[in-house]
Amino acid sequence: MLSYRHAFHAGNHADVLKHLVMLQLLDYLTQKDKPLYVVDTHAGAGAYDLKSDYARKLAEFQGGIGRLWNLPAEQLPPALADYVSRVRDFNGDGALNHYPGSPWLAWKALRDIDRLRLYELHSTDSRLLASNFQEAGRQVQVHAGDGLAGMKAQLPPPSRRGLVLIDPSYEVKTDYQEIIRALQDALKRFSTGTYAIWYPCLNRPESRQFPDKLKRLPAKDWLHVALHVRAADADGFGMAGSGMFILNPPWTLAAAMKEVLPVLVQHLAEEGDAGKGARFILESGEGGSLGDTPVRPERVRPTVFNPRNSGAVPGKTPQRPGRPAGKPGNPPQTPRNPAATPRPPRKGPGGRSGA
Ligand code: SAM
Numbered sequence: 001m002l003s004y005r006h007a008f009h010a011g012n013h014a015d016v017l018k019h020l021v022m023l024q025l026l027d028y029l030t031q032k033d034k035p036l037y038v039v040d041t042h043a044g045a046g047a048y049d050l051k052s053d054y055a056r057k058l059a060e061f062q063g064g065i066g067r068l069w070n071l072p073a074e075q076l077p078p079a080l081a082d083y084v085s086r087v088r089d090f091n092g093d094g095a096l097n098h099y100p101g102s103p104w105l106a107w108k109a110l111r112d113i114d115r116l117r118l119y120e121l122h123s124t125d126s127r128l129l130a131s132n133f134q135e136a137g138r139q140v141q142v143h144a145g146d147g148l149a150g151m152k153a154q155l156p157p158p159s160r161r162g163l164v165l166i167d168p169s170y171e172v173k174t175d176y177q178e179i180i181r182a183l184q185d186a187l188k189r190f191s192t193g194t195y196a197i198w199y200p201c202l203n204r205p206e207s208r209q210f211p212d213k214l215k216r217l218p219a220k221d222w223l224h225v226a227l228h229v230r231a232a233d234a235d236g237f238g239m240a241g242s243g244m245f246i247l248n249p250p251w252t253l254a255a256a257m258k259e260v261l262p263v264l265v266q267h268l269a270e271e272g273d274a275g276k277g278a279r280f281i282l283e284s285g286e287g288g289s290l291g292d293t294p295v296r297p298e299r300v301r302p303t304v305f306n307p308r309n310s311g312a313v314p315g316k317t318p319q320r321p322g323r324p325a326g327k328p329g330n331p332p333q334t335p336r337n338p339a340a341t342p343r344p345p346r347k348g349p350g351g352r353s354g355a
Contacts, residue, residue, distance in 0.1 A: 002122045004169035010048035011061030011087075011099035013268045014242035016068065017227045018167060018198045019105055020083040020260065021244045021253070025163055025196060026109040027082070028250035036114040037157030038106050041147025042167045043118040045128040046103040050096060061099060063229065067267050069096045077259040102165055103129065107140060116140045117154050119147035148182040156190035167198040176206040180213050183247070187218055194248045195219070201226060201241035211245055216288030219247035223284045225257050230270040231277020240277065247287070257282055 009015070029036050048054075050061050065087055073081040086108060090100040100108075103118050110116060116139060120126040126144035133140050143150055151164055164186065168175050176199075183195060199210050211224055228241030246253065261280035269278030 002169070002171065004171050005054065005122070005125070006044040006101070006169075007048050007052065007054035008058050009060050010055060010101070011050060011066070012064040013060075013227060013229045013264075014064070014198070014200070014239065015061075015099070016064045016083070016264065016268065017225070017242060018244055019100075019102060020079060021225065021246070021257070022102060022163075022165055022196060023083055023086065023105060023109060024079050024253055024256050025194060025246070025250065026106060028252050029161065029163055029194065030109065030111055030114065032161065034113075034161050035157075035159040036110065037117065037154065037159060037162040038110065038114065039117045039119075039147075039151055039154045039162065039164045040102050040106060040167070041119050041151050041164065042169070043103045043120045043129055043142075043147070044101045044167075045120075045125040046101045046118075046132040047090075047128075048099045048101065050099055055099075061096075063268065063270065065099060066096060071267070077256070077263055079256045080260050080263060102167060103133065103140075106165070107133075107136065110139070112139070114139070115157075117150065118142045119145060119150040121146055148178060151182060151186055152189070155186055155193065157193075160190075160192065162190060162193045164193060164195045165198075166195065170200060170207075173204070173206045176210050176213075180217070183214075183217055187247070191219070192248060194246065194250070197245045197247075199243050199245065200239050201228065201243060202239065203232065211243060214245045214247070215285060217247060218289050219287035221249065221284065221286050222247050223249040223253055223257075224281065225261065226281040227261065227264055227268070228277060228279050229265075229268045243281070249284075254282065254284055 026036075026038070050056075055061060065084075068076075068080070068084050069087075071084070073085065076084065086105055087096075087100060088094075089108065090104065091098050103116065107116055116136075118129060118133070118140065120129050120142070121144070123144070126142070130142045130144070133142050147166070147168075151166075155162070155164075166179060166183075168179065170176070179197060183197075186193065186195065197214060200207060202208075211226075215222060215224070223246045224243060225246075226241055226243035230240045232240055261282055265278050265280050
């Protein structure tokens with residue numbers, strides 16, 4: 001039984017990193033004049049009301065999109081300015097009252113020839129998602145079901161051009177292994193696809209070892225970014241950072257992230273951290289051969305950038321303490337239904353926000 005509800009966490013630092021990277025991927029992948037298929041395996045509700053009891057309970061968005069909302073666009077790197085402007089599009093009226101989920105951000109970035117396939121297992125959120133996209137037409141399909149099985153069914157896409165976003169709640173530790181297995185299968189079906197996997201940086205073996213396992217998958221190459229907004233908690237709880245791991249990334253992504261990550265550290269570092277623990281990782285390399293032959297370390301040539309020249313060691317994922325169970329904490333008890341999300345300006349899905 002699923003208990004994670006993204007409405008408690010929408011717009012936090014992890015969403016900022018994930019959505020910014022996803023938009024950069026879409027920006028590149030929609031340049032070619034061929035249909036792109038986007039599969040969002042863990043779609044959530046698609047839209048979130050930041051004034052709802054859910055969002056206000058932890059107010060995580062205040063440490064994420066809330067910190068970026070009022071920054072002058074001209075002072076931001078283009079990729080960050082683009083991300084903030086898309087969240088602004090979703091709000092429409094100038095105030096930060098709503099946050100778009102990955103499905104809405106992806107949909108807005110697509111062209112008419114592209115297709116979006118959404119999967120959500122939680123019954124309430126899948127109903128909200130379907131409601132939010134009821135007017136989207138044939139371009140978007142919403143499936144109330146398992147996203148990893150859905151990915152298998154969707155690959156390879158007819159156009160042989162595709163992006164898969166994998167953003168689970170990691171409620172059970174076997175999620176990590178299941179993702180590796182599903183990606184091994186996906187790469188056999190569709191080796192040239194781009195796969196973007198979000199993960200929480202937690203002080204648990206399955207989380208710490210996850211990037212290294214992803215590096216050994218038989219993709220052509222990979223890019224790994226992680227953003228830590230504070231030092232690890234002494235008690236080992238809480239999510240101080242998160243990462244995005246991209247298999248077969250566009251060549252443009254590393255340069256864009258090199259510009260953006262120091263700015264994210266600057267603005268999203270938690271107050272009181274005094275620059276001690278907040279940092280980023282940016283590394284890249286060639287794919288491995290997990291499940292076939294042993295990994296050849298010489299094929300992996302990661303480079304790590306750190307604004308303070310400290311912390312991250314090339315090729316190593318730092319160990320971050322965290323809450324034992326997955327994403328930013330077990331959700332609090334579900335409050336009453338959230339308020340309605342206004343219909344976003346242009347081709348936005350109407351309907352209710354997730355909770
Ligand atoms: N991708 C969304 C976004 O960025 O707006 C957030 C998704 S949230 C982090 C993870 C979602 O995965 C939750 O809504 C959860 O119910 C859903 N979920 C968990 N296991 C799943 C599965 N096996 N298949 C599909 N969805 C699943």
